[in-house]
Amino acid sequence: xSSSESQLARLLEPVQPGIExxxxxxxxxxxxxxxxxxxxxxxxxxxxxxxxxxxxVLLSGEAxxxxxxxxxxxxxxxxxxxxxxxxxxxxxxxxxxxxRVACVNQRWDNQTAVLLGDFLYARAFALSTDLSSRLAxxxxxxxxxxxxxxxxxxxxxxxxxxxxQERYEEIAGAKTATLYAAACELGARYxxxxxxxxxxxxxxxxxxxxxxxxxxxxxxxxxxxxxxxxSVGNDVEDGKITLPVLYAHKVGDDATRAAxxxxxxxxxxxxxxxxxxxxxxxxxxxEFAMARAKELVDRARDRAARLEPxxxxxxxxxxxxxxxxxxx
Amino acid sequence: xSSSESQLARLLEPVQPGIExxxxxxxxxxxxxxxxxxxxxxxxxxxxxxxxxxxxVLLSGEAxxxxxxxxxxxxxxxxxxxxxxxxxxxxxxxxxxxxRVACVNQRWDNQTAVLLGDFLYARAFALSTDLSSRLAxxxxxxxxxxxxxxxxxxxxxxxxxxxxQERYEEIAGAKTATLYAAACELGARYxxxxxxxxxxxxxxxxxxxxxxxxxxxxxxxxxxxxxxxxSVGNDVEDGKITLPVLYAHKVGDDATRAAxxxxxxxxxxxxxxxxxxxxxxxxxxxEFAMARAKELVDRARDRAARLEPxxxxxxxxxxxxxxxxxxx
Numbered sequence: 001x002s003s004s005e006s007q008l009a010r011l012l013e014p015v016q017p018g019i020e021x022x023x024x025x026x027x028x029x030x031x032x033x034x035x036x037x038x039x040x041x042x043x044x045x046x047x048x049x050x051x052x053x054x055x056x057v058l059l060s061g062e063a064x065x066x067x068x069x070x071x072x073x074x075x076x077x078x079x080x081x082x083x084x085x086x087x088x089x090x091x092x093x094x095x096x097x098x099x100r101v102a103c104v105n106q107r108w109d110n111q112t113a114v115l116l117g118d119f120l121y122a123r124a125f126a127l128s129t130d131l132s133s134r135l136a137x138x139x140x141x142x143x144x145x146x147x148x149x150x151x152x153x154x155x156x157x158x159x160x161x162x163x164x165q166e167r168y169e170e171i172a173g174a175k176t177a178t179l180y181a182a183a184c185e186l187g188a189r190y191x192x193x194x195x196x197x198x199x200x201x202x203x204x205x206x207x208x209x210x211x212x213x214x215x216x217x218x219x220x221x222x223x224x225x226x227x228x229x230x231s232v233g234n235d236v237e238d239g240k241i242t243l244p245v246l247y248a249h250k251v252g253d254d255a256t257r258a259a260x261x262x263x264x265x266x267x268x269x270x271x272x273x274x275x276x277x278x279x280x281x282x283x284x285x286x287e288f289a290m291a292r293a294k295e296l297v298d299r300a301r302d303r304a305a306r307l308e309p310x311x312x313x314x315x316x317x318x319x320x321x322x323x324x325x326x327x328x
Numbered sequence: 329x330s331s332s333e334s335q336l337a338r339l340l341e342p343v344q345p346g347i348e349x350x351x352x353x354x355x356x357x358x359x360x361x362x363x364x365x366x367x368x369x370x371x372x373x374x375x376x377x378x379x380x381x382x383x384x385v386l387l388s389g390e391a392x393x394x395x396x397x398x399x400x401x402x403x404x405x406x407x408x409x410x411x412x413x414x415x416x417x418x419x420x421x422x423x424x425x426x427x428r429v430a431c432v433n434q435r436w437d438n439q440t441a442v443l444l445g446d447f448l449y450a451r452a453f454a455l456s457t458d459l460s461s462r463l464a465x466x467x468x469x470x471x472x473x474x475x476x477x478x479x480x481x482x483x484x485x486x487x488x489x490x491x492x493q494e495r496y497e498e499i500a501g502a503k504t505a506t507l508y509a510a511a512c513e514l515g516a517r518y519x520x521x522x523x524x525x526x527x528x529x530x531x532x533x534x535x536x537x538x539x540x541x542x543x544x545x546x547x548x549x550x551x552x553x554x555x556x557x558x559s560v561g562n563d564v565e566d567g568k569i570t571l572p573v574l575y576a577h578k579v580g581d582d583a584t585r586a587a588x589x590x591x592x593x594x595x596x597x598x599x600x601x602x603x604x605x606x607x608x609x610x611x612x613x614x615e616f617a618m619a620r621a622k623e624l625v626d627r628a629r630d631r632a633a634r635l636e637p638x639x640x641x642x643x644x645x646x647x648x649x650x651x652x653x654x655x656x
Contacts, residue, residue, distance in 0.1 A: 005455075126472075
């Protein structure tokens with residue numbers, strides 16, 4: 001375990017029993033009598049990730065004095081939806097498109113990814129219809145819709161250097177913060193009522209999720225592949241204009257702007273991300289974006305600080321800082 | 329309008345007002361403030377198809393004396409789920425893969441198809457959570473899961489000539505008949521209770537849907553592209569072994585079997601479907617498959633015949649024959 005991983009494990013300590021139950025529910029959902037499906041779900045079942053979204057359902061519930069036997073199932077549904085989006089990202093992202101050229105059975109892999117993602121979404125919604133309250137189905141179907149809109153908008157606005165920071169944040173918010181917000185809202189509100197505390201925790205989740213995405217975008221342009229644990233530079237390859245790049249473009253002179261555009265758009269360019277670092281002050285862009293992430297993280301922490309003191313509140317107050325410091 | 333189309337329009341006449349309301353609900357769900365999403369949903373909104381599944385919700389409700397104000401919305405949800413599967417089929421099917429080679433922006437199209445399909449699924453589930461009863465959410469989330477399993481199984485069993493007819497029907501049933509069955513069950517049962525009549529109508533839908541898929545599989549190997557209205561021969565190109573081919577393979581001698589396998593698997597073969605007709609008695613396979621479809625259609629009609637006489641019962645009794653005769 002890296003020091004970041006053990007730090008996160010320590011933060012999530014107060015909800016460890018709930019996380020174990022969430023994982024059990026998830027694994028049960030991945031069992032299928034079909035061998036073909038079973039092979040695939042075995043594979044994705046091994047992928048754990050940080051499971052932050054699921055953990056937030058539990059933490060948000062405990063910290064606001066709202067815990068039910070169904071919270072681990074709600075957390076599992078949130079994680080299944082997140083897993084479905086990751087699986088579909090494998091079809092969408094540029095890395096996959098680039099691998100396609102080399103990989104003869106890419107088509108099969110694409111099929112697999114689309115169908116498996118659909119299966120995971122369906123499992124998640126089917127599980128939500130078994131719960132005693134409809135709130136999880138409602139909040140999560142709506143969150144999934146917004147998440148898709150965010151992804152579609154992002155794809156439509158590739159190579160758009162005139163994107164405003166506000167629009168960038170709307171899209172990053174829709175595609176990432178929406179599910180964080182839904183997780184925190186459901187933790188605080190499920191099975192119903194409690195609109196006020198639900199709304200406040202939804203805000204907390206939104207700020208945390210948006211900060212998470214901004215930092216993700218920074219790591220993609222300046223992160224170390226070995227530390228981040230996935231390939232970096234994907235956004236530049238895919239034409240996604242993220243906050244650090246938007247800023248570097250905005251403050252650059254005409255020559256710098258032209259050079260940035262060239263790095264993004266010239267056909268068959270190799271190593272776009274390294275080249276980008278060479279043609280503009282990307283460090284200034286990252287600094288600007290990280291300052292914005294820090295603002296959001298501070299706001300989220302202040303929000304958590306208003307809750308009654310408890311080990312769970314402490315975890316919610318420390319998570320934003322963890323997100324800000326993360327390098328993976 | 330072709331004679332088939334006007335025949336179908338005549339059959340659906342008794343639920344025409346409900347179909348209009350279903351279409352209004354669907355179109356409302358396709359409205360999105362995002363321009364990028366709006367462009368896409370405008371595009372798919374123009375695609376109408378036969379809307380048989382939605383119509384079956386309405387017919388099954390009326391014919392069993394179970395009609396509510398929410399039936400058109402339930403029908404719209406069923407059609408949105410069907411639309412989502414069609415959009416994802418564009419990513420999955422061989423035609424798309426073949427077009428990819430020629431089309432420089434295929435990657436964008438693939439992205440579009442995956443995200444738009446996800447959006448449509450999410451819209452469908454979100455709409456179902458607004459209904460007064462949870463039955464539609466439950467039945468349709470489960471149907472969607474089975475549909476995905478059927479698609480995954482089919483993909484995993486490509487090029488498997490040892491497939492039994494039973495297994496072929498299980499898969500065709502899961503991927504197609506499940507949604508027909510859910511539509512008919514919900515028509516008869518929504519908002520709840522009425523398990524007996526729901527179960528009988530679910531069977532009706534399953535038989536009708538399975539017959540529909542078997543006939544689809546026949547049209548793909550012997551249909552006329554101009555009449556069917558979509559490219560044919562896709563299953564052979566994609567390695568999907570359907571009932572007519574399974575039968576031709578089973579009754580063929582060793583040389584015929586080897587020739588069939590060769591047509592399916594030899595790399596870079598052009599015009600596999602025409603070649604297939606040349607190496608085996610595909611007509612006998614189609615005859616066998618159509619006889620099986622007729623069995624199913626007769627069973628469905630007998631089931632509908634047990635309902636109280638009405639214009640809606642008449643439509644349900646005539647629909648199976650229409651499905652059997654269809655050439656599109």
